[in-house]
Amino acid sequence: MAPGAGLEDSFPHMFPKQCEFYCKRTHQWQDWSTHKSTCNTIKKAREEVDKIERKLRGNTPNPFDDQRNFWDQIPTRLYLKARFLHAEMLIRSWRRQGIEDALAIYLDILRLDRGDHQGARNLIPALFLHLGRDQEMSYDYSDYTLPYLDIKNADATEPEDLWKEPQMLNLPMLASVFLLKMRLFRSLQLVHRSRNFHPKRTDPQDILAAIRDDCKGDILERRLDIVGADYATLTAHADRVGAQLADMLSSAELSSGPQAYTAGSVEEARLAFMYTYNAWCESPLRCSSCVVRVAVAMQQLRGVVIGGMSQGDMDRIINSMSPEDMENARRLAEID
Incomplete structure (x- = not known):
């Protein structure tokens, strides 16, 4: 009011x-x-x-x-x-x-x-994420034989095998998958460190309520079994998706949408930014271009070489990052 x-x-x-x-x-x-x-x-x-x-x-x-x-x-x-x-x-x-x-x-x-x-399916996943409805975005929009949006509480830790084949790559959906993995990764970090965040709280329900306030999205609320999942496996998923996104989007900037594009082009990357920009802005990593830089920095801090990028390319991206984004990368690169 x-x-x-x-x-x-x-x-x-x-x-x-x-x-x-x-x-x-x-x-x-x-x-x-x-x-x-x-x-x-x-x-x-x-x-x-x-x-x-x-x-x-x-x-x-x-x-x-x-x-x-x-x-x-x-x-x-x-x-x-x-x-x-x-x-x-x-x-x-x-x-x-x-x-x-x-x-x-x-x-x-x-x-x-x-x-x-x-191409409405390219925009829908990011809008679900923007609204915090993460559990409703995991639907195979390319399979027209499936019942219409028949999905309930999918497993957000499932591997990103679909994205391994270049011809199957859908960049806006890949960006949304990366954001989903990053949100889940951050939420699980909060769970694993909950005692340090809230040392004076002893009641489990009180701790869970405090963590839920910090978490973005509804995954942990609807799928508590994920908390017991392999934390290292999820970290590896986030690394792989981040590397793929950084590899393809490292030179792209947010701008007006192109009239046409080809697969793997800068124009396609710009369109993906437009489709997912709002969802990134609602997340701890504030915008798509920042996310790419953070993803590259995270990989470099872990000693991972990103395919198709030279050390000079990675250094230039690192040097363009703000102190806050660099801190995000360091935090994501931590191994508990």
């Missing part, structure tokens, strides 16, 4: 873009200058979706009941494109409600178009 709001005003007001709440209309207008451009863009995208949907429902009985050829028909294809653009604009709002709405749209796009001609 905004400062100065009384109980009589404690009801939500929403922007036209419908991804933020205010307790008073006066507070909404006070904040108008900061969200005007984004708000208008999202509003126009939403109006376009509503316009196309009204036309579809007026011309076709039950147009959303049959998804077999949804992309192949021009009217429904325009609808899918409009919804995809609307979701993209919602993500740019940087509001949790906007992210949740965008995720719901992308999931519905997958339901309507299982062939995923717009």
Whole structure:
């Protein structure tokens, strides 16, 4: 609730873009200058979706009941494109409600178009991570024979064997897998060091509650059996994924999305950054470019040579790191 709001005003007001709440209309207008451009863009995208949907429902009985050829028909294809653009604009709002709405749209796009001609599956894992719903992101979006998003409490410690074949590499998903492993790695570090963090706490439930407050995501809450997993194995998983990510993204920077790209190109790396940037910003490692540098530093501190990178390349990346990122790398490179 905004400062100065009384109980009589404690009801939500929403922007036209419908991804933020205010307790008073006066507070909404006070904040108008900061969200005007984004708000208008999202509003126009939403109006376009509503316009196309009204036309579809007026011309076709039950147009959303049959998804077999949804992309192949021009009217429904325009609808899918409009919804995809609307979701993209919602993500740019940087509001949790906007992210949740965008995720719901992308999931519905997958339901309507299982062939995923717009690449919604590349964005979904990072959005789950952004919202702290880690246990819902481990789904094989490339296998169209699986039931629609039928997944419950997957094992986040499973190896990343899928990424060993270059032709199978999906860079946005690899970045999300790396973030998932790093979050789990950090959470397990907190568990293993809990007595040092909270020496005055003796009640197990009290300690678990304190650790949960520090952990990002819901993995340990839903899969406590992972705590007993092989800690060294998980560390090795994080190392391997980090090395692959650093190898491919070491020269890429966050920028506007490319119009086209080829596999393994800098343009593909930039697109992966765009798809996963928000999720990284919600994590202890603040942005994708920092994560790459931290991953390289972590490998160097452990004496690991990253394939395709010379020592000079690694040194240049290390020298560009902030003291805080270097400390993150040292912490991740520790062996308990």
